[in-house]
Amino acid sequence: MSLQLDWRNEQQKMDIPEAWITKLEQLLQMAAEAEGITEGEVSLTFTDDEEIHQLNRDYRGIDRPTDVLSFAMQEDGVDELDIFFEVESEDESDPISGMLGDIIISVETAAAQSKEYGHSLEREIGFLFVHGFLHLIGYDHQDDAAEAEMTAKQEAILQQAGLSR
Incomplete structure (x- = not known):
């Protein structure tokens, strides 16, 4: 398996150009390479403010729209999914073990x-x-040091891809 981007557009406010998807696939490869990740799948959904507001409220308890949400599968997903797929040992394959998680972006925001x-x-x-990808693989910005590290990684990848401010 290699790195895969599975995406869908669930909003009607804006077209998603194919060039964006090509750039996002490039960003996925660059970010993963920078972090030493060679395999996995990321699911990306483009949505609107109404839908991301509902998700933010339901999953984070924050009653407002946001720009991006990330739901990592590797944090606790495999152990919980063992119940559904009856995985008895580490040698057996788990149908979603390569899934890094979901990223949801509000195109309106x-x-x-x-x-x-x-x-x-x-x-x-x-x-x-x-x-969102950095959140999927465990980065966070709960304090100043962690935020600085995450910001530096984001900016380096964006610069490398030619997406500077």
Whole structure:
């Protein structure tokens, strides 16, 4: 298996150009390479503010829309999924063991933020995707040091891909 991006568009407010998907696949490869990850699958969903608001409320207890949500499968997913797939040992294959997780991006919020920050929407979508990916593999920004580390990693990948501010 290699790194795979599975994506879908579940919003009607904006078309998702094929060039964005190509760039996101490139960003996935760059971010994964920087972190030493060679295999896995990331599911990406483009949605609107209404849907991401509901997800943010239901899963995080925050009653407002946000720009990106990440749901990692590797944190606790395999142990919980053993019940459903009856995985009895580490030698048996688990149908989703390669799944890193889900990233959900609100294109409405991304568009507003790109205007606010004065850069392209493609750059904002790329930033949110890399941010979400880093969350999937365990990075967080709960304190200043962790935020600085995550920000540096995001910016390095975006610069490498030609998505500067």
